[in-house]
Amino acid sequence: MEELDSEPTVTLIPGVNSQKKQMCFDWGPGEMLVCETSFNKKEKSDMVPGCPFIHIIRKNEDVYSQILRKLFNESHGIFVGLQRLEEELTGKSRKTQLVRVSKNYRSVIRACLEEMHQLAIAGKDPAIGRQFSIQVSSLSAMELIWNLCEILFIEVAPAGPLLLHLLDWVQLHVCEVDSLSADVLGSENPSKHERFWNLVTVLVLQGRLDEARQMLSKEADCSPTSAGMCRILGDLMRTMPILSPGNTQTLTELELKWQHWHEECERHLQDGTFASSPHLESLCKVMLGDEAALLEQKGLLSTWYHFLVTRLLYSHPTVKPTDLHFYAQSSLDLFLGGESSPEPLDNILMAAFEFDIHQVIKECSIALSNWWFVAHLTDLLDHCKLLQSHNLYFGSNMREFLLLEYASGLFAHHSLWQLGVDYFDHCPELGRVSLELHIERIPLSTEQKALKVLRVCEQRQMTEQVRSICKILAMKAVRNNRLGSALSWSIRAKDAAFATLVSDRFLRDYCERGCFSDLDLIDNLGPAMMLSDRLTFLGKYREFHRLYGEKRFVDAASLLLSLMTSQIAPRSFWMTLLTDALPLLEQKQVIFSAEQTYELMRCLEDLTSERPVRGEPDAQQLQAFCF
């Protein structure tokens, strides 16, 4: 475990006097609960009333940022799409697809960056503006790192195109050029602008030689004395050999041509062609890749990686990927010059140049405030088959570990849990178990939310969770006297035991009130009746009442009898059933056949033999009627 390079931050809990009292705490999935205890730091225990609140402390504020939510949602879509395209492609088309996915991720980051930037400059509160600015720089660092990883690991550009990609990378991330350019060109006399030469130099440093030439021609128009020199330098710029995307030159050809051109520039310098204009001379030196000249332009370069790319452009344009790290290290050292030490971002970029993916991920995990970046980048690199499976102590590999951490963070959010589900789905070892644990703990405030959670569980055959959630909801419904809802939940969970409970409730209500409540439910049970015996009995018993009401006594009688003989009726209810038989026996016409009457008597005997004390009078009445 490495040492932390900064002191841990102290958070004060409002209302708690930490000088006098002690606090207790407990960890949660993404939060911490803290409250004051009655223990004192000093010996004697004070009965002073302290802070009566329990505080919830959250570390991961990012999850609650409005703009970052868009990042999470959009990248979720890209992530799921990436997992799906996995199996289909091989070879070159696969690489193109992966590069496209990477560009999608980056454009999402950029969109958030833009929006946050707008908010940072538009906001009135300086503190919030500062916070946004910190977020903006964090996001732009992320995009910088991702872009470099895309070039080196996903695109896997070979020598030649590699430099072009790196040039694009630098151009994308050093954006002051455009504003400077607009500034200078917008003025009346561009070549007399005080920052004119700055602009030309920056354009040369970024390899934008066409634009630099245009600037030079303006200068040539203005001051005829330097026109000749400008023309020569402009020609040198025009003739510099570069590898353009559609070019079929081989690398060796390019190298030869470039060598030739380099010598020509050298010659001009030694001949003193540009001696009378210090600006032009330093430009020529830059184009020769002279380190000292480049270092003079530190201010315009502003970062060591810009320095690196410019240096490569003008001294080793056909650099191979494997040689990059030599130049990177020396560029870093030269640029910093021993004055300052490298920052975390520098270390990350350096690790990338050294093709040490694990180091990149590790450093990013330490430096960034949430798992979003490392989780998605690692997943993408894993799809490029670049990560050997490092077995971490708990058995899963790095990709899965990061995805699990990220998804757990999402579950700690009240709303983003739905995104977390898909992430868990794509963690083969521990994803399902984690999902099972998390999904049971989502608070269910409305039925609609419960339905969504249940759908998630059912789609993944998590029957235990379905059962437990339905049981909770059914209990709540029973307590609120919504027996129909309770029944529909137990049907969904196929929970026979609970259906029995609900039916018992109905039967009890009937016994107490003498009539059925919720007839609309009982009359229309349909096939759900088969779920539990008690429920079937309830349905059939209601049918008996209906038949009786319609005066179809014979059918009613045989139904009643079958309820007892088929053992569907609970014993406790038999007396009621037998009592219901009484009016049928009292009818003028004979309803029960002889056999049926014998059955009735047998049931009665069964019943009375078990409970000799209770029910005697009715039993006698019944016996009387049978004869």
Added chain:
Amino acid sequence: MEEIYAKFVSQKISKTRWRPVPPGSLQTTETFATGSWDNEENYVSLWSIGDFGNLDSDGGFEGDHQLLCDIRHHGDVMDLQFFDQERIVAASSTGCVTVFLHHPNNQTLSVTQQWTAARHHTGPGSPSCSSAPCTGIACSNPEIVTVGEDGRINLFRADHKEAIRTIDNADSSTLHAVTFLRTPEILTVNSIGQLKIWDFRQQGNEPSQILSLTGDRVPLHCVDRHPNQQHVVATGGQDGMLSIWDVRQGTMPVSLLKAHEAEMWEVHFHPSNPDHLFTCSEDGSLWHWDASTDVPEKSSLFYQGGRNSTFLSHSISNQANVHQSLISSWLITDPTKDRIEITSLLPNRTLSVNSLDVLGPCLVCGTDAEAIYVTRQLFS
């Protein structure tokens, strides 16, 4: 389906509704309202898709929708309806029903009325007045009908403080949605798969009619009435099945169409082209059902990279005695003659599509992936 614009809005959208255009106006609608859910702070918001005249520097998102105003809402927004041009009624998971008023001059929303205690559970186990979520609203100026998880139906009138009429224990299970059939009659669907028709002219607490499927009691989640023929009703269920009912005829549905793979959250007939039906579901898709009996060329208009499949409808009841001329195309049962064309409108699978609304050539829908999709060229 030419262009559909998506925008991520940092809140899960539970309901989207177009603002109705004034009758007789030739304009298409330009504003829609959304309600969010599952946030610590939920909002009812108004958005505009009007052309802004000036394009942005990066090529102009003229189709993009912009937030006009929003207002905090306590609890999840369970249902949302436009009461008239300026007023929006929202049902909350706290059981409260709120009427919001939109002020077009300064683009703000404010609360004009609220009924809070109308919805609660009563029962031996629950504390008195524990709140129950309100799940559905139907508006027919000046009346508002609400239903909820407590199985109670409340009838409100705007500007009256208390409910005009309450039907207690109208249902032993949760009522999921409600719609007006004719003005004194409403139709509700519940979580044991029943449709019940209630007539407010009658005094009792019993429904005037009950319809249900004979098979499994699958909960029904949404209902919509045919705009022209008030006896034709479509419902969507928990298993994603779309059912068309004729409430004059018997107690069983006219057709059952296997549709989505998960709960169907909303079903809508198109108000001016009722041969078109739209459904959205938990499985992340939004489907456009076209039952118009035009010439087959029209099928090319709808195939824009979306899924295009043709289903035959199953019919399970006999329609022998209904005159052919009066049948809407949804009730036609001859499987060889009619074909319903189904198109999926969203470009790729997403999380649940919770809500949709159609008006004229415009469609809006909201998803759990915190995105709102709008298209203004539904029938291009």
